[in-house]
Amino acid sequence: MLQHYVQLAQAYRALLEDAIKQPPVLPGATPPAQPDPPQAGAPVCLIFSPHPDDEALVGGLPLRLRAAGWRVVNVAVTLGSRLDRRAARWQELQASCRVLGFELVAASSGPGMGLEGIRTAEHAAQHPDWRAAVKRIIDLMSLYQPKVVICPHELDGHDVHMVTSQLVLQALAGLPALSPHLLLSEYWNTQLQPQLMLGLTDGQVGQMMLATAMHVGEVSRQPYHLTLPAWLMDSARRGAERVGGPGAASSGMAYAALYGWRRRVGSEWVAMAPRILPANDDVGALFGA
Numbered sequence: 001m002l003q004h005y006v007q008l009a010q011a012y013r014a015l016l017e018d019a020i021k022q023p024p025v026l027p028g029a030t031p032p033a034q035p036d037p038p039q040a041g042a043p044v045c046l047i048f049s050p051h052p053d054d055e056a057l058v059g060g061l062p063l064r065l066r067a068a069g070w071r072v073v074n075v076a077v078t079l080g081s082r083l084d085r086r087a088a089r090w091q092e093l094q095a096s097c098r099v100l101g102f103e104l105v106a107a108s109s110g111p112g113m114g115l116e117g118i119r120t121a122e123h124a125a126q127h128p129d130w131r132a133a134v135k136r137i138i139d140l141m142s143l144y145q146p147k148v149v150i151c152p153h154e155l156d157g158h159d160v161h162m163v164t165s166q167l168v169l170q171a172l173a174g175l176p177a178l179s180p181h182l183l184l185s186e187y188w189n190t191q192l193q194p195q196l197m198l199g200l201t202d203g204q205v206g207q208m209m210l211a212t213a214m215h216v217g218e219v220s221r222q223p224y225h226l227t228l229p230a231w232l233m234d235s236a237r238r239g240a241e242r243v244g245g246p247g248a249a250s251s252g253m254a255y256a257a258l259y260g261w262r263r264r265v266g267s268e269w270v271a272m273a274p275r276i277l278p279a280n281d282d283v284g285a286l287f288g289a
Helices: 002-020 060-067 083-100 120-125 128-144 159-173 202-213 224-242
Strands: 044-049 071-076 103-106 148-152 181-185 196-199 256-265 268-271 275-277
Touching: 002 224, 044 060, 044 128, 044 159, 060 071, 060 083, 060 148, 060 196, 060 202, 060 256, 071 083, 071 128, 083 103, 083 202, 120 128, 120 159, 128 159, 148 159, 159 181, 196 224, 202 224, 224 256
Parallel strands: 044 071, 044 148, 071 103, 148 181, 196 275
Antiparallel strands: 181 256, 196 256, 256 268
């Protein structure tokens, strides 16, 4: 009995080790076919990504929305702390967004430039750099009028992720007439009360892995692209009871992404009722589209 599970663990490890030996982006690989361009007036989803690669790692929901005909725009909040890597990271980010079918804009005033002053201290002090960043996010939201906004949850474990959450929330506070669905992603730290469990197909997970692999500089030091399926499998485990309720049976999903989900009612953000959405159900219907 024990030997059976030892062999299974060995097989998992061997598969990972064999994959690590391969280059992240295989030579001659054919890019995935993209859905038709969104029609004029299609609903917009804005993703606020703290770093390049976050658009892929938490991209399950926007990927499904894009397939449903939505316009998905990834907003690059920063390009990381290393000045010598920023140009390369912007190029990698462009390649990732092409794989996912997302549009790409920089949160700063120009392409290839992230926002500066996106740190906890600047947020706490409402530093001029921070206020300028909030104004820029307000301008982007005013321009795109998103129906769905995605950003990390407030306790996502990484300082830039958590401060990006505060940046988006402060910008939304400055736009009281805008009431998008606010979806809170997780990666470095899980959420206690996610409201949405979103099933993903093998093909969608593979597309997210490929997009993550486009961030060659990042996956060369840590194979985020290869461990992503394990993360999404664990999300399916957690979601069955975190979203479905304690003691709930398995959803039958192999892969899932979890999100917090809020909507503004008057001046308050209210948690939406928990939902489990299988991979083939209409995701746009969740948001009235």
